[in-house]
Amino acid sequence: MNLRTSSDRGRGLFVSVDGPGGAGKTTIVRHLAQLLLTEGHQVHVTAEPSSGPIGKLACDLTPTVTGHALACLYAADRYHHVETEIKPLLKNGHLVISDRYVASGLVVQRFDGVDPVFLWQLNEEAERPDLVVILEADPDVIAERLEARGPHNRFQHTPGSSHTEAVFYRQATETLEEAGFAVLALDCSSRPPEQSAAIIAGELTALLAPSEAVSG
Numbered sequence: 337m338n339l340r341t342s343s344d345r346g347r348g349l350f351v352s353v354d355g356p357g358g359a360g361k362t363t364i365v366r367h368l369a370q371l372l373l374t375e376g377h378q379v380h381v382t383a384e385p386s387s388g389p390i391g392k393l394a395c396d397l398t399p400t401v402t403g404h405a406l407a408c409l410y411a412a413d414r415y416h417h418v419e420t421e422i423k424p425l426l427k428n429g430h431l432v433i434s435d436r437y438v439a440s441g442l443v444v445q446r447f448d449g450v451d452p453v454f455l456w457q458l459n460e461e462a463e464r465p466d467l468v469v470i471l472e473a474d475p476d477v478i479a480e481r482l483e484a485r486g487p488h489n490r491f492q493h494t495p496g497s498s499h500t501e502a503v504f505y506r507q508a509t510e511t512l513e514e515a516g517f518a519v520l521a522l523d524c525s526s527r528p529p530e531q532s533a534a535i536i537a538g539e540l541t542a543l544l545a546p547s548e549a550v551s552g
């Protein structure tokens with residue numbers, strides 16, 4: 337089983353940002369990347385589905401393919417994304433930010449009734465991020481944001497999807513914490529996205545700081 341994170345290898349840093357539709361993942365990732373660039377880091381923003389061949393297929397098939405088949409397709413994209421894009425950049429010392437990663441894999445296909453244990457087994461060997469950010473928000477607030485922006489996918493058309501997704505994400509957070517992932521659960525109901533980004537940047541800066549030598 338793959339239990340190592342990129343910082344264990346001493347190069348780069350990998351952070352994923354997940355959370356319910358409309359929570360602000362893409363907006364916060366944009367602010368975070370800007371902030372880290374300003375601080376002088378080599379930053380690479382990526383997302384899932386990836387822009388690779390499996391990601392494109394998953395994206396094209398999401399409206400018509402459901403359940404286990406789609407879960408396998410997203411997991412296949414994730415493993416391929418790691419091997420072809422994320423790991424090479426980490427080796428090169430980049431700070432890689434992924435807009436959606438394993439946590440989305442534990443959540444989204446549950447809307448099609450896929451068992452969370454099956455989803456965990458599919459995803460558990462994926463590269464562990466140094467920091468897993470889960471955006472949390474009052475479901476009524478994000479339902480309003482979704483309505484204002486417009487839904488991005490068929491899962492967001494399910495009535496009450498923001499409430500259901502909030503529950504699924506809380507369960508995914510527990511699964512990840514129990515498995516030893518470093519999780520930052522961040523409430524972004526009332527925080528402006530710039531502030532959420534600054535909190536995440538602070539956590540990353542702490543991870544990058546050399547650990548203090550023990551003086552004897």
Ligand SMILES: Nc1ncnc2c1ncn2[C@@H]1O[C@H](COP(=O)(O)OP(=O)(O)OP(=O)(O)O)[C@@H](O)[C@H]1O
Nearest residue numbers: 356357358359360361362363481485488527528529
């Ligand atoms: N405090 C906030 N934090 C983040 N986004 C906010 C906030 N307040 C309002 N928004 C708005 O909420 C909308 C949804 O944001 P965004 O598209 O980044 O969400 P998302 O989580 O990436 O959604 P999806 O999963 O559907 O792609 C955007 O129009 C964004 O400007």
Ligand SMILES: Cc1cn([C@H]2C[C@H](O)[C@@H](COP(=O)(O)O)O2)c(=O)[nH]c1=O
Nearest residue numbers: 384385398410436437440441444488489
């Ligand atoms: C990683 C992942 C993604 N999806 C689906 C859900 C949406 O249709 C898109 C993501 O687009 P968005 O603009 O970020 O909302 O991909 C999925 O079904 N399962 C997954 O694991």
